[in-house]
Amino acid sequence: MTFRYCPECGCTLVQRETAGKSVPYCESCQQFCFPVSLPCVICLVVNEYNEIALIKQTYATKNKVCIAGFIEQGETAEQAALREVKEETGLTPLSVRYISSYYYEKKDNLMLGFAAFVNKAEFHIQPDEVESAAWYSIDEARHELSKGVTGKDLLRDWLRE
Numbered sequence: 001m002t003f004r005y006c007p008e009c010g011c012t013l014v015q016r017e018t019a020g021k022s023v024p025y026c027e028s029c030q031q032f033c034f035p036v037s038l039p040c041v042i043c044l045v046v047n048e049y050n051e052i053a054l055i056k057q058t059y060a061t062k063n064k065v066c067i068a069g070f071i072e073q074g075e076t077a078e079q080a081a082l083r084e085v086k087e088e089t090g091l092t093p094l095s096v097r098y099i100s101s102y103y104y105e106k107k108d109n110l111m112l113g114f115a116a117f118v119n120k121a122e123f124h125i126q127p128d129e130v131e132s133a134a135w136y137s138i139d140e141a142r143h144e145l146s147k148g149v150t151g152k153d154l155l156r157d158w159l160r161e
Contacts, residue, residue: 001108003033035108041081042068042102042111044154045089047120052141052155053089056131064136064144066151068111081114089133090124093117100157102150113154 006013006026013033016025024033044066045053054064069084071077081096093116102111123133136144138159145152 001038002035006031006033037108037110039071039077040068040104040109040111041071041077041084041114042066042150042154043081043085043096043114043116044099044151044158045085045091045093045116045118046158047118047135049120050138051120051135052138053091053118053123053133054136054141054144054151055088055125055133058127058129058131063147064134066145066154067116068150071112077112078114081112081116085116085118087126088130089118091118091121094119099154099161102153104150106149111150113150113157115158 003013003024005011006029009026009028011026011028013024013026015022016032018032026033047053055067056062056064067084067088069080071080075083078096082093085091085093096114096116099113099115102113104111120135125133141155145155
């Protein structure tokens with residue numbers, strides 16, 4: 001998110017050079033207002049049979065995707081990964097392991113990628129957020145995620161481990 005107005009005083013910002021970059025600057029407060037990128041988690045949910053859980057969201061793409069969401073204030077990335085998996089699938093992760101970070105240009109987000117390990121069980125989805133959820137073999141998941149960006153990269157990186 002790039003600021004157009006100062007978050008402290010509300011004045012219109014101007015562009016000013018610093019460290020070779022043009023950055024919004026408040027002449028009233030005499031401070032730079034650097035762009036903010038909201039951190040997110042993205043989770044590859046894996047069961048004991050090496051099946052991958054993918055969801056179809058009600059509000060976004062028609063593609064199948066990994067579980068993802070924003071890190072809430074006061075929450076660690078690991079806590080956010082555990083919470084998002086539970087909220088979106090109804091499954092309780094046994095553990096989560098950090099895989100890699102990804103930049104999601106479309107929304108200007110830094111996504112921290114995790115593998116979340118669960119026991120295979122029936123999904124209990126939130127119908128206002130998730131349209132459907134299903135288990136896929138690794139090859140099926142690779143095919144389903146081929147239309148996306150970050151989930152495909154997360155699966156690839158997890159498989160390399």
